[in-house]
Amino acid sequence: MTIHVIGAGMAGLAAAHALATQGQAVTLHEATPGAGGRARALPDGTDNGTHALIGCNTAALGFLDAIGARQYWVQPEPGGLPVHDCADGSSRLVALSPAGWWNGARRPAGVSWGGVLAMMAMALPFKDRTIAEAMAAHPAFLRGFVDPLVIAALNTPSAEASTRRLGQVLRKLGAPGAARLFVASRGLGPDLVEPALAVLATAGAEYSPGSRLRAIQVREGRATSLTFQDQDVMLGAADRVVLALPPWEATRMLPGLPAPDAFAPIVNLHFAFQPGGEVRFLGLLGALCQWVLVRPEGVAVTVSAGDAEAEQDVEELAPRAWAEILAAVRAFHLPGDWPLAPPPCRVIKERRATPRQRPGPIPAPPRRPLANLALAGDWTWPDLPATIEAAICSGQAAAREILR
Ligand SMILES: Cc1cc2nc3c(=O)[nH]c(=O)nc-3n(C[C@H](O)[C@H](O)[C@H](O)COP(=O)(O)OP(=O)(O)OC[C@H]3O[C@@H](n4cnc5c(N)ncnc54)[C@H](O)[C@@H]3O)c2cc1C
Numbered sequence: 178m179t180i181h182v183i184g185a186g187m188a189g190l191a192a193a194h195a196l197a198t199q200g201q202a203v204t205l206h207e208a209t210p211g212a213g214g215r216a217r218a219l220p221d222g223t224d225n226g227t228h229a230l231i232g233c234n235t236a237a238l239g240f241l242d243a244i245g246a247r248q249y250w251v252q253p254e255p256g257g258l259p260v261h262d263c264a265d266g267s268s269r270l271v272a273l274s275p276a277g278w279w280n281g282a283r284r285p286a287g288v289s290w291g292g293v294l295a296m297m298a299m300a301l302p303f304k305d306r307t308i309a310e311a312m313a314a315h316p317a318f319l320r321g322f323v324d325p326l327v328i329a330a331l332n333t334p335s336a337e338a339s340t341r342r343l344g345q346v347l348r349k350l351g352a353p354g355a356a357r358l359f360v361a362s363r364g365l366g367p368d369l370v371e372p373a374l375a376v377l378a379t380a381g382a383e384y385s386p387g388s389r390l391r392a393i394q395v396r397e398g399r400a401t402s403l404t405f406q407d408q409d410v411m412l413g414a415a416d417r418v419v420l421a422l423p424p425w426e427a428t429r430m431l432p433g434l435p436a437p438d439a440f441a442p443i444v445n446l447h448f449a450f451q452p453g454g455e456v457r458f459l460g461l462l463g464a465l466c467q468w469v470l471v472r473p474e475g476v477a478v479t480v481s482a483g484d485a486e487a488e489q490d491v492e493e494l495a496p497r498a499w500a501e502i503l504a505a506v507r508a509f510h511l512p513g514d515w516p517l518a519p520p521p522c523r524v525i526k527e528r529r530a531t532p533r534q535r536p537g538p539i540p541a542p543p544r545r546p547l548a549n550l551a552l553a554g555d556w557t558w559p560d561l562p563a564t565i566e567a568a569i570c571s572g573q574a575a576a577r578e579i580l581r
Pocket residue numbers: 183184185186187188189206207208209212213214215216225226227228229230388389390391421422423426443444445527529530531553554555556563564565566568
């Protein structure tokens with residue numbers, strides 16, 4: 178029996194890992210030359226975009242453990258997230274969990290008891306509506322904490338993001354250590370994708386990059402063959418498939434699957450400046466960018482849900498982003514000889530980074546739409562917004578399902 182895993186993003190890697198380490202014969206097919214999908218390193222080693230995990234991402238952190246990569250993910254700001262407000266020039270350290278706000282020095286801007294209660298109410302199964310509506314009575318807290326949380330967790334602005342979707346995140350953030358923040362210290366290539374592929378190779382899995390699936394032939398509720406761009410694979414009676422594709426590809430192969438159909442971009446700017454020092458992670462308010470990731474060998478900023486920015490070019494974006502970076506760097510006294518003029522900058526636009534997490538029914542495709550085919554992918558895990566955690570959970574669930 179061969180299990181064909183299609184798509185080497187986080188969901189496909191997690192499924193292939195779960196299957197191969199149980200002794201199954203796995204072939205992992207990936208359309209592009211490299212693995213990682215929406216969490217990948219580009220050929221020159223640059224991350225496509227900054228990816229952070231939090232303590233409650235237990236499946237993702239467990240996966241890092243399983244592939245021997247956990248030690249590369251560091252907690253850059255254990256004392257609280259440094260947040261600089263570019264609009265009024267204020268700076269503070271913010272605890273990411275309300276439990277940390279007992280310490281007055283770790284409270285976000287604009288926090289009030291009423292605001293905290295309104296936020297916590299979103300964790301309860303009340304009516305699904307936009308977060309801006311639910312927080313309308315608490316604009317300062319919305320701006321100072323909820324907006325950045327929403328854009329980080331849902332990649333959708335509060336004006337259109339769903340309270341039910343945010344509630345899924347808030348319920349997880351309550352556990353001790355749940356809000357600890359982790360980033361890859363060197364990059365997604367060496368700290369995630371390469372260790373995963375190495376473990377797969379050791380477990381005997383075959384990896385086939387540059388192998389795009391074009392179509393799936395289906396008869397009587399079973400997949401009978403897979404058409405790749407360069408070959409047809411006939412499926413034997415015992416062969417199985419895990420389809421770990423983004424929604425637009427999965428629904429092209431299997432029309433009619435319930436799937437998200439509106440997506441939000443993420444734009445990342447990578448500056449060729451090497452400040453040295455430690456890995457740091459800074460938040461920005463009232464700014465174009467939301468996050469600054471400082472690694473010894475480079476500086477990156479993230480513009481989530483940046484519909485307008487996804488249409489702008491580097492000449493427009495880089496000077497604005499660099500001015501914001503410098504303001505935060507000065508506010509928190511980061512070491513290094515930071516130049517006034519923007520260093521060379523590379524812009525990476527992921528136009529369909531995640532689904533737009535709006536109010537309304539959450540698409541819940543069947544885990545096993547065909548007798549010998551299971552689905553994986555961040556969008557197939559309705560319990561969480563589309564994240565690495567959702568992708569890993571879905572991949573592991575698909576592996577369990579296909580072996581049943
Ligand atoms: C810039 C950016 C920043 C993000 N930040 C975070 C973050 O901080 N924290 C977090 O948890 N999540 C973050 N995310 C979301 C996270 O990256 C995704 O949720 C996750 O990577 C999705 O994994 P997946 O395997 O479900 O899908 P994908 O990564 O889309 O994987 C699908 C794979 O299938 C391949 N493929 C497509 N079509 C075919 C075909 N026909 N045949 C064969 N292969 C095919 C693709 O090339 C890809 O490798 C971010 C996403 C982006 C883009």
